[in-house]
Amino acid sequence: MILAIPSPLGVALGIATAAAYGFIAAMASRLTRQTAQGLLALAWLLHGLALAWGLTSGVPHFGFAPALSVTAWLVLTVYAIESRMFPQLAVRRVLAGLGAAVVLTAIVFPGTPLHVSASPWLPLHLALGIASYGLFGAAVVHAWLTLRAEKQIRLVAGPQTGVPLLTLERLTFRFVTAGFVLLSATLLAGVLFGETLYGTAARNWKWDHKTVFSLLAWVVFAILLIGRARFGWRGRTARRVLYVGAALLLLAYVGSRFVLEVLLHRAA
Incomplete structure (x- = not known):
């Protein structure tokens, strides 16, 4: 799920996935909803196969690009489920473009091998962290949809046909809450079992x-949830705090690994 292997088959799966996503992004306005949904499902399946191939072959790798790839796949999974309940959601072009970009990035930057002394539990620990990335990513998408819905309400006087604003708002905070729980579990595991997870060379806290x-990021998300519960934060205030927390979380792993792998050309 969170690993990338620079093998010929893995590269072929990645290219096929990016091509499928790219076609949807380029042709979204010309495709019927049913056709676009079917093609997006095919691209999502190819994406999942590419990620699964990374889990089952070769030496496991991990890096900023595989992390982004899995995050995008999780966001697309959420969209696939929600589009069944809310057919009005229309973000296929954006998500397809995002999917194509991160899959190609993962091909170019497949990451570095996991340390030989790492625990067999380390992939589970990393999976929890990346799952929180995916949930917060879904929250950011929904916050953007909320902003778009608010603009439509201001500009259009007639009845709205999209997802109700309050529904989008509730979904946003549900994803924030779930992401916060997983992020808390990830941080707690790192604090309590860091040496076990990363090997004897690692300290419990660094x-x-x-x-x-x-x-x-954890503090910002905690403030957001408290502000929502105690002061009823919503709209622009809630979105700004969410964006700040998401940016900090992106810098936490993806940003630091990008600097190490791409700018400094060395492993973490």
Whole structure:
């Protein structure tokens, strides 16, 4: 799920996935809803196969691009489920473009091998962290949809045919809450079992960029949930806090690994 292997079959699956996503993004306005949904489902399946191939063959790799790839796949999974309940959701072009970009990035930057002394439980720990990325990513998408719905309400006086604004708002905070729970579990596991997960060379606690940005993101999301529960935060205020937290979380792992892998050309 969270691993990438630079093998010929893995590259072929990645290219096929990116091509499917790219076709949807380019032709979305000309495709019927049913056709677009079917093609997006095919691209999602290819994406899942590419990720599964990374789990079952070769030496496991992990990096910023595979993390982004899985995050996008999780967001698309959420969209696939929600589009059944809310057919009015119309973000196929955006999500398809995002999928194509991250899959191609994962082909170019497949990550670095996991440390040989790492625990067999490390993939589960990483999966929890990336799952929280996916849930917060879904929350950001829904916050953007909420903003778009608000603009439509201001500009159009007639009846609205999209997903109700309050429904989008509730969905946004449900994803934030679920992401916060997984992020808390990930951080707690890192604090309590860091040496077990990463090997004897690792300390239980290390004040590096990943730790600092992760804790800052956790604090921001906690403030957002408290503000929602105690003060009824919504609209622009809630979105701004959500965007800040998501940006900090993105910097925590993806940002630090991007610097190490791409700019400094060395493993973490």
